[in-house]
Amino acid sequence: MRKFSVIAFILFLPLLLLALIQLSDSLNDPGVTVYNYTKKADRNTKPSVDHTKFDILNEPFADAHAVTAACLSCHNNRHEEIMETSHWRWQRNELLNGRKKAALGKKNILNNFCIGVSGSEATCTRCHIGYGYADKDFDFEEPTNIDCLVCHDKTGSYKKGRGNGGYPDPSVNLNYVSTHVGSPGRDNCGVCHFWGGGGNNVKHGDLEIALLECSRDVDVHMAIEGEDMSCVDCHVTEKHQMAGKLYALSSENTSRVTCDQCHTNKPHQDKILDDHNLRVACQTCHIPFYAKVNDTKMYWDWSSAGELDENGHPFHTPDVDGNHKYMSIKGTFVWANNVIPEYYWFNGIADHQLITDKIDTIPVQMNTLDGSYRDKGKYQKSHQPSKIWPVKVHRGKQIYDPVNMTLIQPKLWDKEEGKGAYWVDFDWNAASETGMAYLGLPYSGEYDFVETEMYWPLSHMVSPAEHSLKCIDCHTRNNSRLENLTDFYLPGRDNNMKIEASGITLIFLAFIGVMVHLICRIIYRKRCPLNQKLEGGNE
Structure with missing residues (x-):
């Protein structure tokens, strides 16, 4: 019997030693170590300049352009930096996956939310950092067309007017705002990025007003009781060029914000976990759910738009949570919260369905995230292999030309009736004809609606470590988070x-x-x- 005990001890000794080593590591864990970042306790939040002391900012302004001129009188040549950014140009030259370079951006890319800005610039440019962008003839070379206040306002009172080409609302006190400016905060970025698509959290699913004052359960980085980080802490900015990519518009694996710029690629003090980082994005484990507070839009059906009430007026119907379930001008919506992401291989390279591209797949892929398990080593397409990413997939049904087999950019907005704007005239044919003519593109005179899909990689609403995914969430045969990724063998999930x-x-x-x-x-x-x-x- 003693011999069997000795043999058993020898067999299980390595497991015992491994457990003791891991216990020692956990007891000696010094906590999260970060680099290239100034912690909240060490930040100097006191403004370096008191703008209320400048006489030029206290004199009456003739208009918003005069505010910019006053800013540039001290911050000389800053307009040259701004005019090189995609925030200003609403496009950048990028190489489409497998194709040639193209000028891509909000100016011309279509989506399956509000479709696109062309023909409706006067209202869509409330989210542009300029004044007077009312149509495609906007002057991008005029420095005083830049809106400094929308990004630097610290009063919380600045806002753009509706249908006003990006000009401030008449209620804004330009002297008060211009004398109370500073580094961009979450509210400055959020006024556009939280509200894209026509409402809070409509598009992204992980960017919304709840992040302005949230707990660690919603986002560990932006939590008020935590580091209370601003967007620019991660989206590092140099000469007004902000790091980061939105793959609804971008296509190249450059200038991306990554977790390892602060956390390194081995943050866990655990080799097994750190090795996952070779093929699994940090976000995959640390963003187990999105839309944690307010709902996000998951489906948008344009084909049902156009119903009017008994008086011939547009209407909207809310769901039980107060979200728009139906709108005459936009159609039918499906919303959800605490959504489990879908998972895809992604290497930072994307493609887009341009308005000139022929439709060859249904659902139409509005953007395509490139990647696969085999995208590694000598088969690697970018400077890193593909990783598994959490993604919001927004599905919809939108207008297209069944003869030319292309998507349609309808004219949606106008102040007046009879100009072809769908939200005013409710005539899809007139809206299609007007919108495509505005772009100088053909329209056959026939329209229909087609299913579409759009992919939004997630990077916000990062959960505390104790709420991140566990091994069993993926390495299981029943309801694995990765059950749709079938191009590789996953221990615990697959039966080979x-x-x-x-x-x-x-x-x-x-x-x-x-x-x-x-x-x-x-x-x-x-x-x-x-x-x-x-x-x-x-x-």
């Missing part, structure tokens, strides 16, 4: 008879080897010189 038979065979052979060794020791123990010596000594 060859691999499992090989493993069982090795275990069986190892057991036979141990038993044979044990039997030989028992049979031949009398012949062992050491045993004979010990037994002779006992006599």
